[in-house]
Amino acid sequence: MPNVSLVWLRHDLRLCDNPALHDAAQQGAVVPVFVWDPDGEAPWQPGGAHRWWLHKSLQSLRSDLEAAGSRLILREGPAEQALLDCAESVGATHLHWNQRYEPTLAAQAQTVADALNAAGCTPVFHETQLLHDPEGVETTSGGPYHVYTPFWKKVTGHDLLRTDAPPLGAPDLSGTVPDAWPDSTSVHDLRLHPKHHDGTDWTGGLADTWTPGEAAAHERLQYTLNHVIADYETERDRPDHDGTSRLSPYLHHGEISPLQVWQAVTDWADANDAHEEAKPYLQELVWREFAYHMVHHYPTIPDETYRDKFKDFAWTDDAEALQRWQQGQTGYPIVDAGMRQLRETGWMHNRVRMIVGSFLTKDLLIHWYHGERWFWDHLVDGNLANNAMGWQWSAGSGADAQPFFRIFNPVSQGERHDPNGDYVRRWVPELRDLPTSDLHAPWEASTRTLRKAGITLGDTYPKPIVDHSQARDAAMAAYDEVR
DNA sequence: GAGCCCTTGTG
DNA sequence: ACAAGGGCT
Numbered sequence: 001m002p003n004v005s006l007v008w009l010r011h012d013l014r015l016c017d018n019p020a021l022h023d024a025a026q027q028g029a030v031v032p033v034f035v036w037d038p039d040g041e042a043p044w045q046p047g048g049a050h051r052w053w054l055h056k057s058l059q060s061l062r063s064d065l066e067a068a069g070s071r072l073i074l075r076e077g078p079a080e081q082a083l084l085d086c087a088e089s090v091g092a093t094h095l096h097w098n099q100r101y102e103p104t105l106a107a108q109a110q111t112v113a114d115a116l117n118a119a120g121c122t123p124v125f126h127e128t129q130l131l132h133d134p135e136g137v138e139t140t141s142g143g144p145y146h147v148y149t150p151f152w153k154k155v156t157g158h159d160l161l162r163t164d165a166p167p168l169g170a171p172d173l174s175g176t177v178p179d180a181w182p183d184s185t186s187v188h189d190l191r192l193h194p195k196h197h198d199g200t201d202w203t204g205g206l207a208d209t210w211t212p213g214e215a216a217a218h219e220r221l222q223y224t225l226n227h228v229i230a231d232y233e234t235e236r237d238r239p240d241h242d243g244t245s246r247l248s249p250y251l252h253h254g255e256i257s258p259l260q261v262w263q264a265v266t267d268w269a270d271a272n273d274a275h276e277e278a279k280p281y282l283q284e285l286v287w288r289e290f291a292y293h294m295v296h297h298y299p300t301i302p303d304e305t306y307r308d309k310f311k312d313f314a315w316t317d318d319a320e321a322l323q324r325w326q327q328g329q330t331g332y333p334i335v336d337a338g339m340r341q342l343r344e345t346g347w348m349h350n351r352v353r354m355i356v357g358s359f360l361t362k363d364l365l366i367h368w369y370h371g372e373r374w375f376w377d378h379l380v381d382g383n384l385a386n387n388a389m390g391w392q393w394s395a396g397s398g399a400d401a402q403p404f405f406r407i408f409n410p411v412s413q414g415e416r417h418d419p420n421g422d423y424v425r426r427w428v429p430e431l432r433d434l435p436t437s438d439l440h441a442p443w444e445a446s447t448r449t450l451r452k453a454g455i456t457l458g459d460t461y462p463k464p465i466v467d468h469s470q471a472r473d474a475a476m477a478a479y480d481e482v483r
Numbered sequence: 484g485a486g487c488c489c490t491t492g493t494g
Numbered sequence: 495a496c497a498a499g500g501g502c503t
Binding site: 147148150236237283287351393400402403405407408412472 | 488489490491492493
């Protein structure tokens, strides 16, 4: 009977550069297991868009594993029970997994480790989620960083990134296989297919936009190298262009590792003598590192305001305004375009994320937590650390936040970053026939222009939910209170 | 303790 | 020009 190891797959749904899979394969037979255990991740159970992606990703991984002579065992939680049962049924001596830094997932893994240890199955964990260990990056005086730029300088200037060894290849899983496989449910029976809150199916837009899976991740990486990185510094601010990597959901589900991306981009920079061009993109990967660094050291960041001063901030409780923001009916075209892009595709351009974030927290004075929750449920790339950090940054309550007085103007942001109006016309088609000069502020268009474009404000498209100039003054006054 | 610096801006 | 204040070396 061969030595058998379980590999507990979580947000690492790939064969290549997967240390848990790789090490387990070197020790004998491997049983890859995925456990659907949303309650084990409470209070941050995976959102709807995440579930849709996961469904596709598991199908892809299962077929990749089968092509490699292995299988994917699917179970439902609690994770520790499912894994114990699998371990006993195949006589596994070890359980391998890749460590996670989300507080919820780290806690879940601790429960699993305790349960398996007690049953005589040795837990072994590996590092691959990040390019560095959050415990290993400290300021000169000791302690975690709270500001991005010194963090960037530290990790890139002191070889603190785990980038010296090349990514691992695909493991050989067909050499030794277990004598028998544990029972498995089907992807379908996990019932991951999401519905909108109002019961409608939203997955058509997701399917039109995305191809989950490891192979697709590498295709998109190749596209990024060929078409994105060189002009990333300026193009990343153009939501009307395909100027970003769109690798975030693949990274989130672990269909590609940050090391694979980092190595590919730096190799590209070497080959093209283009290190300056590559830097802004690499900095984004380190922002992801920084977000996990923060959530590791401050695990309440997803749930609680980071800066104490903001604990007493006078947020408004306006359910109707929140709903109009969620549905993309604020009357500010760039905001509505972003929120509709999110609802339909599970993704929003980062520039627009900042604009809608500023709008919710500054113009509407609604608590960032509502934005975080909505994004969590609708983003295919919604990872806990980035989402929490982004929202607290927008609100001004987070680490290294924008100054409170920096309140995005949704009109000038639209004009600057969507200068031809292509993005707004794509997502807010009822404004399609407005001239570009009026597109980002339809309420300022003449009656005649509106009529010619077939628009009746308040009927075919909302009037602005707030007057930005007044809202700005109100926000400044409210923020003055917590300064 | 001094001095430098700070993702993405606005009117 | 302006907008604070605090992180970091």
